[in-house]
Amino acid sequence: MTLAVTGYPAEVLPGWLEALSAYPARLDVALHAEPVPPQVAADKLRRRRTRLEAGRREGAGRGQIEDPQVESAAQDAAELAGRIARSETKLFTAGLYLTCYADTPEDLAQLIDDVKALLSASLATAQAPTFRMLEAWQTTLPGAPDRIGQVRILDTAALAACVPLTSPDTGESGAVAPSAVLAGLSAVTGAPVFRDRWAQANHNSLILGVSGAGKSYLAKTDLIRELCTGTIGAVIDPEGEYVALAGAVGGRVIELGLPCGALNVLELPHPDASGPCELASRVLDLHSLCAVLLGAERAERLRPALDRAAMGAYRAAGISEDTASWTRPVPDLAAVARQAAAGFDPAATELAGLLEPYATGSYAALFNGAQPEGVQEPPLTVYTLRHLPDALRPAGMLLVLSRIWNGARHGERRRMLLIDEVWQLLQDEAAARFVLRFAKSARKYRLGLSLATQDVGDLLGSELGTAVACNAAIQILLGQAPQALARVTDAFDLTAGERDFLATAPRGYALQRTRTGRTALAVIATPDEEPFLHTGI
Template identity: 50%
Template sequence: MNTPVGLGPDSVQVEARLLAAGDLLAATLLVTGYPAEVGPGWLEPLLGYPGRLDVSLHIEPVPPAVAADRLRRQRARLESSRRAGAGRGRLDDPETEAAAQDAAELAWRVARGEGRLFRVGLYLTVHAADRAQLAEELSAVRAIAESMLLRCEPATWRAVQGWTSCLPFGVDRLDAKRTFDTAALAACFPFSSPDLPGGEPSQVGPVLLGLNSTGDGLVLWDRFAQENHNSVTLARSGAGKSYLAKLEALRLLYRGVQVLVIDPEDEYARLADAVGGTTVRLGAEGVRINPFDLAPEDEGDRLTHRALFLHGFVSVLLGGPLDAADRAVLDSAILAAYRAAGITADPRTHTRPAPLLADLARSLAETSDPAGPRLAQRLAPYVSGSHRQLFDGPSTQATGGHLTVFSLRAVPEELKGAATMLTLDAAWRAVTDARERRPRLVVIDEAWLLMREEQGARFLYRMAKSVRKRWAGLSVITQDAADLLATDLGRAVVANSATQVLLQQAPQAIGAVAESFGLSAGEAGFLLAAGQGQALLCAGPGRRAAFGCVASPAEHRLVSSDPREAQ
């Protein structure tokens, strides 16, 4: 014989203003008065209450025809009251005047279809173990509500109706509703952090970063709604920066954003495999990216742009900047290599196969200037020597699709800087592809590999300045805050990032980080004591939020780098 399982308390004892449901007492407060203006996440003080408090929000849409009729009658009553007072010689009532202006503005918005009206009921049920504790909890909740300019009344003789209205049944037994418009109702939902007031969302929309560390609210952030779409993430090793970056990339994929990742440690491969992305494993047998490939951009001289990039790329390969004579010879050799491949400034020739690094070395060796053969000799390891595997053929893999990961784990350490610059250029060519307009994000993990090379740092800076015009964002992630903040180019990259995320910092670096980001003593202390996944989001003066990164079990399996959890 099966014993029935109870779905509720074994007994309910009802009194005038409270009821006993099992071992707990419960009392309900009705919110009958609201402040004139509210901001996003304004219910956070109630939602973050440390005791057991059920907050129930009941919403009933008002049909547009009924809303228009009610607003018309409300405006008529207010205008009648104003005229009656004026006829008796009374001064204007500020509250009546404000209500009349609000009603008129709301009526116009409803008429234009920019908003709707809703009947909203907000109820608070407080639970406690005994009467004394219940009285204390009720007093504390009412104090918080009054500080928010909310007027609360007890549900006298309706304790059962109040209790059931706050249960997850979607039934409003109290029916104590007030009329809200769309903007006011949207501000009631706890789907944005009150610490991060923002403007209109972008076409992409916000993504969840985590739970607010100072309450129970959610921290959602729309990087594409900021003045630029770039971000910089700084943290010590093991603090969870790559975990957060992978989680944001995964959630942006849901939003239709194309993501390109430069991954030094092959951490994003599991994510790419799970979502059907493309992984380009540089250093593996037969995998190459030709630095001479022309970008698919429509404006400007593509050949000149490619020649300028090759100047910087060859400088990185050769271990330092070239002098004026070497640059002149190199420039002539680059153009000669393209001419030998049949590619000129004429756009009709740009579809022909691009030359290779070996063609450049051949052009250098054939020049009459002594600097040419010398440069060709210095390029020999990358043309015919032990480092030729990256450059001894045309590009083997395209960068299309919703997620492309450039894995650099198999690249020799001596080539990491050049390979990072090469893959960053491949990502830039995808960003500048005018054949398809869509939001894009370029993620550079362990960016210090690029910042240690002057040409790489300059390329990264130019990209940070330009990606916004292409509806793209640049996400720079590094564990070496000192290297990023110690150079003018590094500080410029930070300055051009509207989204700045700081995770746990080392004591040796906290001084430079606090000075660069204008952290208070409390914020600096938070970063020193932060656990794994805890972060501080900085988005300008007065716009900061501390949060803890959260992921579902399925997301966690895809983004975790813990070798014990690798499958």
């Protein structure tokens, strides 16, 4: 038998129909919704407000006291009309139908009474459509149209509250924010689990798992879904695993180490998008880069000479603190090396010799170049390191971090940077310090950092690596190697049950830790996403 909901409560919480979908009996719940055109919605509300106002004035003319229900209805209608005019919400015609199944008439009657009692507990009512049971049953079939037409006008928020999907893993109070993305399904209840990095204390996440546990699969699904919410994405890709994904979403691939993939650490922003001290900031980025290339101790000793050479290169190019001069071609690392070689200071001469392989030698393809101007920023930019030798990978990653950091400081949209195999960057102390500064300050500029690694030792084996891990508000742990399990258990304060789960977790299963709790989940993807997610399996 099919019931049609005829009365709705005045106020509900999200997922108020969860009791019906979770009821231990066969019960089909069908929700039919159709948007009302904005002009039609505005006309309906105007007529309703006119009727309410006419009734209020008629009562006042007769000397009657104000009816609180009429006043409340008029106020609600006026508020809803304003929200529709501001495009903050829309109206829908919605019909809710329930089909109950049982083996005997007695069991069916009992089930119907139970369903009506559940609805009554929420201040809702339901009736069987007399003489239209066939059409009512057809209405609850998958993909069927509404053949009953027992509808009610609901706004967007009220309609969303009728979706019978909620669980302790869905979000606070069962609500799902527009910026949240689907993380997977609960490994315990099968309910959807959502993740909202933009609602956390910081926007960073850490993905930690042994090779083959599904680390890249999870990182890619998270990235794709963030792109769907309007976030601008960037990836530091050591092995070219994200190139196909970039092509699928209309992104761009920059292959570091090739002439077309050179980055210039001294590149300045457009004068209209610049902030104070940009010139000094670029010189500081150059100092960080040289600390990776030359070693922290040697770079510190040569810091004055490098600073003079960098400022001299800017002056030789006609660039000063005046932003009007920033439209001129900027110097590159080769120009800095030439300025150092022109000096008479022994430190400058030493600096010029040390920079020669990177400025004019065999490694110059990474450092001397600029990205084309006037190109619209794509939704996803992948920086692949597969053409870089291992010795230059930390420097290449640092160049990308610097570029993304400077872009985020002058942009307004949310951005997400995914660093795959971040252990390669954390091996260098200067690069690790840059990542830590990045992780601590990214939230100020609506920037989220996603770190994925399989090497627990390099991440947790140093104070800097541990600090980077602690600055991730979202920590996602996949299956762990037996040798690393004890360290992971101590570092993330896991219970015995959580430790056992990670020790035996199948591929694609993970433990997600946020400020709201811990959830064991299974990562899922759509058929359209699948072709771009697998790596070597």
